[in-house]
Structures are given as C-alpha cells and as structure tokens.
Amino acid sequence: MVTRINTGVSGLDIDSLVKQLMTAERAPLDKLKQQKQQLDWQRTDYRDMNTLLSGLRDAASKMRLQSTYLSKKATSSDDTSVTATGSPNAADGTYKLKIKSLATGASLTSDDVTATSATNPTGKGDLSAKMGVSTTLTITGDKGNATIKIDKDDSLATVIANINAKTNATGVRLNYDVNVDRLMFVSTNTGKDAKIQITSTDSTFLTSKMKLNTAATASEKAQTIIGSQTFSITSKDKEGNDVTTITSDAFVNSKLEAEQKLTVKYGTDSYDFTVTNRTTLRQLMDQVNSSALGKLGVSFTMDDNGKINIFNPDQTKTVSFEDGTSDDVDIVSNLGLKSSSVTVKGDITYTKVAGQAGKDAEVTYNGIDTTFSNNTFSLDGITFRALKADPAKELSVTITQDVDTVFDAIKSFIDKYNEAIEKIDTKTTEKKYRDFLPLTEDQRKAMSDDDIKLWEEKAKSGMLRGDMVLTSALSNMRSDFYNTVSGLGSGQINQLTQIGIQTGDYTERGKLTIKDEDALRSAIASNPDQVMRLFTQDDTTAKMSSGDGIARRIYDRLDDVMKTITKKAGSAKDLADDSTLTKSMADLDSRIYDMTQLMTDKENAYYKKFSAMETALSKLNAQSSSLLQALTQNQSN
Incomplete structure (x- = not known):
C-alpha cells in the first residue's frame, strides 16, 4: 500500500497535484459512466x-x-318491486312477472337475555355474565353442522363469538340486538332448505342461558359412538425425546396408495367421503359435517382424549361404516370404528330447539309459476332481483340494446x-x-x-x-x-x-x-x-x-x-x-470496473513518485546541512 502525503520538504500540495493529474486520466472512465x-x-x-x-x-x-358490444339495458316498470340486468344472451323484448312472495331465511329469536340490576337498570347490553354451565352445542344449518364446547366460565359474548366462528361451516349466524336485548339466530342463505337447529347436552341451557322459547324446545334421546383410536402426532423435543400431541391434524391412514372411499350408512341411506394418504382427521370431519349427512345433525368431532365421537340425533337410525377390504385400506379400523371396538352411549338426553324454516320466493314468469331459493334469480339471460311481493301486481322488464x-x-x-x-x-x-x-x-x-x-x-x-x-x-x-x-x-x-x-x-x-x-x-x-x-x-x-x-x-x-x-x-x-440494453450495460460495468482499478493503480503510482521525490529532497537537504556544518567548523579552526 502506498503511503500518501499532503505536503513535505518540497512544500508542494501533493493531493491537489495528484487530483489535477488524475482529472485528465479519469476522462475515459467518466465517458464510460456517461454512456x-x-x-x-x-x-x-x-x-x-x-x-x-x-x-x-x-x-x-x-x-x-x-x-363488449352485446351489452343489454334492462328497464323495470317498478324499481321498488324488481330490478333487472340483462346479459349479452338476453333477447330484446318485454318480460312479464309477478312476485307472489319473497324468499326468506331461517330465524330464531330469544327472549330478553340480560337481567336488570343496580348497575344496569335497563337490562340491556351486558353480555359479560358467566354461563355457569358446561355443555356442548351442536349448530346445524343448511351448510352442515359444527360442535361448540361451552365452559361454565364462558361469557355470553364468548358463546356468540364461538358460534359465529363456525358460520362458514353451518350457515348460521348469531347476532345480539342491544335495542331489544335479544339474541337473533339467522341463516346466511334463504329458501326452503335454510334451517336452524340447536342442540345442547344440558337440559336447561337453551332456555335458561340462551333464553330461547321453551315451547320450541324438546328433550330427545340421542346416541354417541366413540372410536377406540387415539389421534396424535409424535415429534422430538429439544433434548431429542419423543413428545406426543393429541391433534386432529393426524392422518387418517398414511399408508393409502390411492384415493379411497369411506361409506357412512345412516338408516337406509349411504354417504361416501374421500380419503387419501394425506387426509387428516380434521379434513374428514369437515367433509362429513358439511355434507348432506351433516345437515341431518350427524356430527363428527374429536374429544379431549383424541378419539372420534359421532353424534347421532336419531336413534331409530343405525350408523355403520364401510371401506376397502384389505388391511392397508382399512380406514374404519384406523378411525377406531370397528363395531367390536367402539363405545356406544345411547339414550343421551339432549335439548333441541328449531328455528322458523326459510321459504322460497314464489314467482309467476310469463304465466308460468316457479320458485327460487333466493330473491336474486336468472331467467332467459336476465338476472332479476325481487324487492317487494305483491301477488296481484303484474310487473314488466324490458330488454333493449345498451347503446350508451x-x-x-x-x-x-x-x-x-x-x-x-x-x-x-x-x-x-x-x-x-x-x-x-x-x-x-x-x-x-x-x-x-x-x-x-x-x-x-x-x-x-x-x-x-x-x-x-x-x-x-x-x-x-x-x-x-x-x-x-x-x-x-x-x-x-x-x-x-x-x-x-x-x-x-x-x-x-x-x-x-x-x-x-x-x-x-x-x-x-x-x-x-x-x-x-x-x-x-x-x-x-x-x-x-x-x-x-x-x-x-x-x-x-x-x-x-x-x-x-x-x-x-x-x-x-x-x-x-x-x-x-441490459447486456450492454453489463459490458460497460465490466469495463468501468477494470478502468477504475487502473485509475487506482495510476493514482498510487503518482503518490509513489511524489513520495520518492520528497525522500530524495529530504536526503539532499540533510547532505547540504552536513556539508554546511563541516565548512563552518573548518573556517572556525
């Protein structure tokens, strides 16, 4: 490494001189950078x-x-009763219809749920009270069912949140209206298939805690089938020891070589579910609970011991299981559901309450009576949205080319x-x-x-x-x-x-x-x-x-x-x-790098030359001083 000096015995500003010299040297490098x-x-x-x-x-x-060019314009004779949009396939013309009734969803409303007190004289809006009862709710809607476990220390607000966390699986949502102090169960879909059914393993929870109409509840006998297989995953801790965790994320059968069917027979009906070697218990339960079987109230859950529990709300119907014939595809055994190994708890008393069922929309279209599960429906390439029912009122929707x-x-x-x-x-x-x-x-x-x-x-x-x-x-x-x-x-x-x-x-x-x-x-x-x-x-x-x-x-x-x-x-x-252009820039980068290295070498060379000059001048000065001192001594003698 070259030692750089600013000034020496010469008294020259070496940095300034080197900078001036390098300005000319760097001109080609600057040109490359500009390019x-x-x-x-x-x-x-x-x-x-x-x-x-x-x-x-x-x-x-x-x-x-x-x-883009087939856009259609739909004009309703009464926008307060029906609106419409026409697809490109809709034919120009006028269409007649009557909205005899609107589609409705299922619903279930409680009585007042909050008691009055000194701190809450109106008896509204306080959802913090503990349930005081441990129970299991099964919520069944048109999408399927889900089980919600309730602890005695849970508040009503917690129960509402837990029920709504399962809305995608059940099609049922629970709202609380502070103005009337009531719980309102509503279905997310409309139509005759929309329903709300709630069961509780506690005989009084629905009426005493949820304040649902006593007349709507009924105590019935149910059955629970408990499998013998424990679902868990074993992993290593930091010390390398095996740690077993109970979880529904364990595979049903990891040895399957191909997709298999698990058949659940319920009474005289059969329901098939798909299982692969990557299907977990959680995924299988979700399949069942969201199926037509789940909509009947049959639910698959895992208990705290890691075993599958099957809730059968109708003991007049037998639940049984079938799968492949070989041991490798024996899904039923892997679930612990062989008839010889399961535990059956019958005559379980539970409380059930059902909400008001949904209804289909009834429409007369061009003289033909028809029904729809939703108030938005499509006919002849036209999407109608029914807003108000009036069986006696004939409406018209006119489809024309949408010029605008x-x-x-x-x-x-x-x-x-x-x-x-x-x-x-x-x-x-x-x-x-x-x-x-x-x-x-x-x-x-x-x-x-x-x-x-x-x-x-x-x-x-x-x-x-x-x-x-x-x-x-x-x-x-x-x-x-x-x-x-x-x-x-x-x-x-x-x-x-x-x-x-x-x-x-x-x-x-x-x-x-x-x-x-x-x-x-x-x-x-x-x-x-x-x-x-x-x-x-x-x-x-x-x-x-x-x-x-x-x-x-x-x-x-x-x-x-x-x-x-x-x-x-x-x-x-x-x-x-x-x-x-990118390749050209990369080529210039390479040339810039090489020239930068060259500039560094040249700059160091200049400093080296000036350093040598300073060293030579220093020696010359030293020699001059010695000679002058010798001459002075000779003259004195």
Whole structure:
C-alpha cells in the first residue's frame, strides 16, 4: 500500500497535484459512466413506453370481445318491486312477472337475555355474565353442522363469538340486538332448505342461558359412538425425546396408495367421503359435517382424549361404516370404528330447539309459476332481483340494446389510443441536446440541486428520438384504424368513417375523433352486429391481415411491438433480464470496473513518485546541512 502525503520538504500540495493529474486520466472512465447512464435512461424510457402500450393493449383486448358490444339495458316498470340486468344472451323484448312472495331465511329469536340490576337498570347490553354451565352445542344449518364446547366460565359474548366462528361451516349466524336485548339466530342463505337447529347436552341451557322459547324446545334421546383410536402426532423435543400431541391434524391412514372411499350408512341411506394418504382427521370431519349427512345433525368431532365421537340425533337410525377390504385400506379400523371396538352411549338426553324454516320466493314468469331459493334469480339471460311481493301486481322488464355502454366503450378505446400515440409521438420527436451529457461526480458536487435538475432534463431528452420501433408502430396503427376490414360482405359496415369516426387534420398526427356521435349511436342501435364485427372480426389466419377487425389488429400489433421492446430493454418485473440494453450495460460495468482499478493503480503510482521525490529532497537537504556544518567548523579552526 502506498503511503500518501499532503505536503513535505518540497512544500508542494501533493493531493491537489495528484487530483489535477488524475482529472485528465479519469476522462475515459467518466465517458464510460456517461454512456452507461444514457443507456439506463434509454432503457427506462423504453420500459415506460411498454407500460403505456400495455394499457392500450388491454383496452384493445376488451374491444376484441363480442360481449363488449352485446351489452343489454334492462328497464323495470317498478324499481321498488324488481330490478333487472340483462346479459349479452338476453333477447330484446318485454318480460312479464309477478312476485307472489319473497324468499326468506331461517330465524330464531330469544327472549330478553340480560337481567336488570343496580348497575344496569335497563337490562340491556351486558353480555359479560358467566354461563355457569358446561355443555356442548351442536349448530346445524343448511351448510352442515359444527360442535361448540361451552365452559361454565364462558361469557355470553364468548358463546356468540364461538358460534359465529363456525358460520362458514353451518350457515348460521348469531347476532345480539342491544335495542331489544335479544339474541337473533339467522341463516346466511334463504329458501326452503335454510334451517336452524340447536342442540345442547344440558337440559336447561337453551332456555335458561340462551333464553330461547321453551315451547320450541324438546328433550330427545340421542346416541354417541366413540372410536377406540387415539389421534396424535409424535415429534422430538429439544433434548431429542419423543413428545406426543393429541391433534386432529393426524392422518387418517398414511399408508393409502390411492384415493379411497369411506361409506357412512345412516338408516337406509349411504354417504361416501374421500380419503387419501394425506387426509387428516380434521379434513374428514369437515367433509362429513358439511355434507348432506351433516345437515341431518350427524356430527363428527374429536374429544379431549383424541378419539372420534359421532353424534347421532336419531336413534331409530343405525350408523355403520364401510371401506376397502384389505388391511392397508382399512380406514374404519384406523378411525377406531370397528363395531367390536367402539363405545356406544345411547339414550343421551339432549335439548333441541328449531328455528322458523326459510321459504322460497314464489314467482309467476310469463304465466308460468316457479320458485327460487333466493330473491336474486336468472331467467332467459336476465338476472332479476325481487324487492317487494305483491301477488296481484303484474310487473314488466324490458330488454333493449345498451347503446350508451357500447358507445362509451368505443369512445374510451379511442381516447386511450389518442393518449398513447400523443406520448409516443412526443418521445420520438423530442429534441436531443448533444452538449448536455450526464454529469460526472465532480460536476454534480459543483452544482446546486436546481441546476442539476435543469441539466438532467436536457440530458435525458431525446433518448427515443427517431426510434424505428416506435415510429413504425405509430404508422402501422394509423393504417390499422384507417384501412377497410375485408370479408364482411357487401353493404356491411367495414370502415370507421361509416360510423362517424375520422382522423383529425395533419397537426393532430393521426389522432381519431368521433365527428358524428349521432351516427355512431345510430349504428350501435340499428346494426349492433355489424359494429361488433368491425372491431372483432377474426379471419382465422395466423398472421394479422385486412380481414381482421380493428381491435384485433391493434391488439396483435401492440403485442408484437411490446415483445420487440422487451427484447431490447427488458422488463422491471422480470428477475432474469437478457435484453440488449441490459447486456450492454453489463459490458460497460465490466469495463468501468477494470478502468477504475487502473485509475487506482495510476493514482498510487503518482503518490509513489511524489513520495520518492520528497525522500530524495529530504536526503539532499540533510547532505547540504552536513556539508554546511563541516565548512563552518573548518573556517572556525
């Protein structure tokens, strides 16, 4: 390592001298860095152009779709009773219907649940009281069932939260309304299949704690089947000892080589469930509880001992199990449900309460009576939403071509195109300031932030000036819009000018404008299929041709241009970038690195030379001093 000195016996400012010498030496290095910066700016501009073109391509993609031009408008004779939307498949015309009754969900409402007290005189809103009873609730809805364990120290708020945590599995939600101080069970679906059924292993919990109507409850006999198999997972602790954890995430049978069926027979009916070597007990329980069998109230759960428990609410029906025949696929044994090994607890008294069942919507449509489980239903490509029932009132919904939506789609496409070509034209004609090169590090240090900003605005200008890829794309897109679409047949709309769309004068450089809005709206209303084909026609050939519709031409054109730009400049979102500009920048990085090393060596060499000079001067001074001292002594003698 070279020892650097600022000054010595020479009195020279060596750092300043070396810096001046290196300024000239570094000129080639600065030039390489400027070249790399220019490539980086150019790459950024190309990528910005690709982002711009991507937005136009997305707009063109939408305009290639027939559904864009087939939008229908639905008008109801009474929006307070029924609203409607028409799909592209809906035929124009007027449709008659009567809403005889609305679809409703299942519901169950409690009495007041909060007692009055000195601290709560209204007896409303206090859900903190402990249950005081340990029990198990089974909530059954149209989606299936779920079991909720309740501890005596749980509050009513906790019970509500635990029930709602299972809503996706049951289709039942529990709300508390502070205004009336009541619990309200509601089904998430409507229709005759919507239901709410709640059972409790405690005989009084539903009436005394949940305050559900006593008249709606009933004590019945049930049965629980307990399997002999314990479900657990064994793992190693930090000391390497085996630790066994009871969990429903254990596999039912990890030895299965293929998908198998577990059949549960309930009375005279059979229900099949899929089991693989990766199916856990939790997944199997979810399958059963959300199935048609679960909707009958049969639930599969795991108890605290890790064993499967099957709750059968109807002892008049026998529960049995079947699977494959070999030991390797013996799912029933793995569940511990062989008849010889299970424990059956019968005659269990539990309390059941059922809510008011849901109802289907009843509708008369064009003279035909029909029902729907939801108040939103579809007929003949029209989606109706029933809002109010009146059996005597005849309603009408009229379907017509949605001219406004199609007009707006075409206008939006043209606006997007005009915006894109304006920006491309600006970049390809932007002035190039050749005297404004990227600033070197020393130049930046000597300038203010505002001056740097002004300088770089000119230095960045013109990076895409005259670019052949973009100028060619502009020219081709203008032709794509202007040229006739061939193969549409005699007398068909085959050019934009026929629907009131024209190019502006030469100063607008190819922008499109809707010169005659009435002509465009008239064409959409009178000849929607012709307008659609003008944009969407596909001549089925691999290459773009005059037989393709305008939107299809533009989409294909942009796709090709974007691929070319990506090949040249890459994409910021791609992890691997082997584009031309990126490779050139990498080559410059390598040259910059090598030249930087060379500059370091040259700088060290200069310091080494100055150091040698200082050493020589120091020795010369020492010799001069010795000689002068000797001469002085001789003269004295």
